Amino acid sequence: xxxLLPLAAQEYGGMPAVRYKDSGQWVDRSFAExxxxxxxxxxxxxxxxxxxxDRVSILGNTRPEWTxxxxxxxxxxxxxVPIYQTNSPEECRYVLENSDAxxxxxxxxxxxxxxxxxxxxxxxxxQIVRMTGSSDDALSMAxxxxxxxxxxxxxxxxxxxxxxxxxxxxxxxxxxxxxxxKGCIISHGNYRAMLDMINETSVIEGEDVSxxxxxxxxxxxxxxxxxxxxxxxxxxxxxxxxxxxxxNLAELKPTYFPSxxxxxxxxxxxxxxx
Numbered sequence: 001x002x003x004l005l006p007l008a009a010q011e012y013g014g015m016p017a018v019r020y021k022d023s024g025q026w027v028d029r030s031f032a033e034x035x036x037x038x039x040x041x042x043x044x045x046x047x048x049x050x051x052x053x054d055r056v057s058i059l060g061n062t063r064p065e066w067t068x069x070x071x072x073x074x075x076x077x078x079x080x081v082p083i084y085q086t087n088s089p090e091e092c093r094y095v096l097e098n099s100d101a102x103x104x105x106x107x108x109x110x111x112x113x114x115x116x117x118x119x120x121x122x123x124x125x126x127q128i129v130r131m132t133g134s135s136d137d138a139l140s141m142a143x144x145x146x147x148x149x150x151x152x153x154x155x156x157x158x159x160x161x162x163x164x165x166x167x168x169x170x171x172x173x174x175x176x177x178x179x180x181x182k183g184c185i186i187s188h189g190n191y192r193a194m195l196d197m198i199n200e201t202s203v204i205e206g207e208d209v210s211x212x213x214x215x216x217x218x219x220x221x222x223x224x225x226x227x228x229x230x231x232x233x234x235x236x237x238x239x240x241x242x243x244x245x246x247x248n249l250a251e252l253k254p255t256y257f258p259s260x261x262x263x264x265x266x267x268x269x270x271x272x273x274x
């Protein structure tokens with residue numbers, strides 16, 4: 001998966017990769033534009049000392065920045081460790097400690113506060129990076145991008161080319177049946193095989209617009225994200241408000257809507273209440 005984005009940008013170029021709402025308007029970013037966002041982030045992580053096999057955790061809602069940091073970390077051979085945005089500080093601490101994460105990317109002040117509450121219990125955690133906003137005890141996305149932009153741009157290709165199918169791409173933490181969450185270790189080869197399977201069964205088609213509100217910490221949502229980029233489909237992100245899911249669906253008219261039964265029940269009820 002390390003070169004999934006570079007290959008997608010090469011093949012799909014100016015086609016819309018991501019769609020999200022900004023200042024009340026839906027905005028598109030092409031595959032080529034996403035590449036230009038991710039490259040300096042990837043090099044910025046490398047400048048922080050992240051090397052192949054290091055764990056980089058992401059704590060936040062499903063949003064474009066989650067995807068950017070995911071591709072940035074994967075492209076330099078880091079192992080991505082997602083954390084659900086609803087997790088408590090202690091649950092975040094458990095995942096970060098259990099995975100030996102050295103960097104955690106947080107969405108905003110709310111998520112940062114969780115890490116602040118347990119920071120003294122995480123001796124291996126070296127750096128906090130923010131998706132949005134800025135603070136004294138964390139590196140902003142803009143600062144990380146600036147670090148990467150100042151580095152050797154040609155280095156990125158050598159980094160993603162060095163990643164092999166046997167390297168670990170992600171730890172997916174699941175509650176399991178008893179005890180604390182279990183970390184499922186998934187290699188680049190594992191995930192590539194899953195993508196090949198969903199391609200063969202036409203779960204996603206190249207012309208699809210997928211609307212995603214499910215947390216990217218969940219394996220199904222992550223599969224939709226990676227599958228969309230693999231096939232040149234468009235990934236549309238929710239507004240991070242459950243009350244806006246139905247209005248978003250009406251505005252976007254997505255062709256693919258991965259969801260859970262309760263949301264479909266609400267849509268059915270709304271459609272039959274007129």
